Amino acid sequence: MPIDKLESEKIERKKPIGSFYDLAGSFGNCRHEGGVEFRSGKKPEALIEMIIRYFSNKTDWVLDSFLGSGSTTATAHKMQRRWIGIEMGDHAYTLCKTRMDNVINGDETGISQKVGWQGGGGYHFYELAPSLLVKNDKLPVYQINPTYTFEMLCEAICKIEGFKYRPQDVFHGHSSEKRFIHVTTEFVNAEYIRSLSQHLDEGQSLLIYATKIQSDMMLPDNIEVKKIPKDLLDKCNFESEVR
Known part of the structure; x- marks a missing residue:
């Protein structure tokens, strides 16, 4: 699909010099995004926002099967995409769920200011049952x-x-x-x-x-x-x- 047809609204897209995006600052400042920390494994919402913007439309589904700290679903939610996140272990509750609750309550970090995020929406949280x-x-x-x-x-x-x-x-x-x-x-x-x-x-x-x-x-x-x-x-x- 041509890039200029990915979004219905008019968006200015600037091509980086030499196909290089400088996200060093975003990586350095993302530690507290969403109100949760995920040492040495967290991606900035700015990076996820760029990927989602170029490769999806509003209301499209975004899947992250190794959700980590919830950066993908937090960004997708703020960008009016539908999403599915999958994670194992305690941080499904301490990181992913906590972060999405913060997003719904109006999280001001990450891309919130850029996209005008003020909170809202909801999600279903499912637990995998033990083997039958x-x-x-x-x-x-x-x-x-x-x-x-x-x-x-x-x-x-x-x-x-x-x-x-x-x-x-x-x-x-x-x-x-x-x-x-x-x-x-x-x-x-x-x-x-x-x-x-x-x-x-x-x-x-x-x-x-x-x-x-x-x-x-x-x-x-x-x-x-x-x-x-x-x-x-x-x-x-x-x-x-x-x-």
Whole structure:
């Protein structure tokens, strides 16, 4: 895309002499930007602003999968871009979250004066859940993570199978108005199946996940039964795990 079409508003762009940008001062003064410090790893908002300005439009998505101190998302937010930041460890809270809270509250450092930033906006903060399946301490098999509650198990299975987690009646989620899912740690036999089927209307179908299942059951065409954790393993690729 031509540079002159990256922004809808008129912007003067000056080419540096010999393709050189002097950001030494910005690097020297960025230590306190955003109200957080990240020794020997922080980038100035002036540098990020230049990159975002040349390679995106307002409302475009900006991704930083190694967020560090949050310089990229802070700058993107001030420049009216949407953004995703990913980080591990405590500084996801002490640096990244703290910085974005400061930005929303009207942070005056970095590029704030240049872009007229006065605060505003918001964001969603998500935490990665622990692994659903973990190796058994004594046997060479996988098992449900013992830290999972039953509700967490149901929500995880719904996510894996493409269902929307929404407990209602005997069902734990749905993928459409006619497709439902039920999760249980009880023993599922023919009588259990018949009891669940009474809650289905004509044309509706059901996926059941259970830890204990009667063998050789004759199932109706609209009901499928899968075993926990065996059938969950088929949905996951554990060969790529870092060992």
